[in-house]
Amino acid sequence: MSHTRSSRNWLLPLYAAFILLYLLLPLIIVIPMSFSDTSYLAFPPxxxxxxxxxxxxNSAGWMSAMYRSLYVATMSAIVATIVGTLSSLVLARSRRRWSIMMRWLFxxxxxxxxxxxxxxxxxxxxxxxxxxSYTGIIIAHSTLALPFVITxxxxxxxxTGESMEKTARVLGASPFKAFWYVTLPCIAPxxxxxxxxxxxxxxxxxxxSLFxxxxxxxxxxxxxxxxxxxxSPVVAVVATLLIIATALVLVPIELLRRKSARAAGLTPE
Structure with missing residues (x-):
């Protein structure tokens, strides 16, 4: 019995390590290729x-594409965040059956x-x-990102519930002020x-985007x-920069979100 239990104790971490290695392997391969001195992608460099x-x-084509993506992504994220947060507020506060259907539709x-x-x-x-047009692609991308915001x-x-917001309403705050000064700070992370x-x-x-x-x-x-x-290895350069930027942004945000959840007495998801 103890032998079986000890086997289970190391099998699960081994399985998790294998899955993690499988997920990280493409990243491990791409980064060295961005430093290759050949005119084509080669691994090992x-x-x-x-x-x-x-x-x-120094490429005008790559830089214009990057600036265009930054603009479209920023505007799409702003639209999706505003619409998604307000939609989540309605769905979370509603106890009706249609809210479940609306969640699936979103x-x-x-x-x-x-x-x-x-x-x-x-x-x-x-x-x-x-x-x-930029308007069209922003609408399309914000629609695509909306489920992630709601989730x-x-x-x-x-x-968080409605207790704090209801308390603010009882004390004389308007619905907007109750949301802006009470609910929003709690959900800001x-x-x-x-x-x-x-x-x-x-x-x-x-x-x-292609369409x-x-x-x-x-x-x-x-x-x-x-x-x-x-x-060319420029593709690996772009991939490497995106990997670094993603890690530098997402890791601190996730740590901040968990810290804020613990401080508020919530269980981080």
Missing amino acids: KGLTWHWYGEFF LGPQVVPVIILALGVLLLFTRLELYG ATIGVLQQ SVFAAFVFAFFVSFDELVI VMAQNETLPMRIWADVRQDL
């Missing part, structure tokens, strides 16, 4: 150089295959004359985390074109 980093930052963009969503968006935007915020809204997730969902999105952005290349579109035509 035959030499080390910073040349391809200079090539990326998850639609996450459930439906992206290629089908992209085709529908293309047909709709062509009729509305939004094809190739990130609705749980903490349900945990989760809202900010939702904003960051929405930003990266938009920044990383390729399929819908509706025409010649206005975003960074994923530029990467896709380079992979199909050139396959």
Whole structure:
């Protein structure tokens, strides 16, 4: 019995370590390739150089694609965060049956295959004359990011409950002031985390951008074109920079969210 129990004790950590290695292996491979001194992707790299980093930052095409992606992702994240947080507030406070149905409907963009969503968006935007416009891609990306915002915020809204907000209302605060000064500070870490997730969902999105952005290349579109035509180490440079940026942003946010949840007496999810 003790032998079986000890086997289970090391099998689970071994399995977790294997899965973690499997997930991190592509990242471990991509980063060294960004320093390769060859004109093509090679692993292991035959030499080390910073040349391809200079090539990326000095390229007008890569820089314009990056700035375009940053703008679209920021605006999409703002729209998705505002709409998603207000929707979560309504859904969390409602006890009616329709709220359950609405939750499933809000998850639609996450459930439906992206290629089908992209085709529908293309047909709709062509009729509305939004094809190739920033307004169109921001609407599409914010819709795609909306389920992530709702998922990130609705749980903490349900945990905080309505008691503090009702107390503020009893003391004379208006509904807006009760939300702004009581509810929002409690959920602020989760809202900010939702904003960051929405930003990266938009920044990383390729399929819908290919369908509706025409010649206005975003960074994923530029990467896709380079992979199909050139396959130079610049692609590995972009991937490496995105990996570093994601780690620098998401890890502190998750630690802050957990710390805030513990300080508020909530169980971090």
